[in-house]
Amino acid sequence: MTLLVTVGLLGARLTDAFRNGWRENFLADRRDLSARVRGNRRFMGAAVPDAKLNGHGFLISTLPDPGE
Numbered sequence: 001m002t003l004l005v006t007v008g009l010l011g012a013r014l015t016d017a018f019r020n021g022w023r024e025n026f027l028a029d030r031r032d033l034s035a036r037v038r039g040n041r042r043f044m045g046a047a048v049p050d051a052k053l054n055g056h057g058f059l060i061s062t063l064p065d066p067g068e
Contacts, residue, residue, distance in 0.1 A: 005048045012051040 004010035023037055045052070 005051065012048055013053040014051055015053045015056065017057070 005012045019041060023041065027034055027037060
């Protein structure tokens with residue numbers, strides 16, 4: 001994904017909750033990759049510094065939940 005964003009083919013806007021969620025879900029089955037995943041997050045942040053999305057958390061409760 002980072003490559004697609006850095007060359008302008010994809011616009012990434014991610015919240016901390018999303019980043020934490022994918023990491024926790026991925027590491028639930030692959031604890032052996034914990035150090036690499038932490039490093040990946042730092043590299044992604046450095047490569048795409050404007051990808052961090054803030055101030056929109058209040059909108060989450062207004063989104064439909066397909067499971068309900």
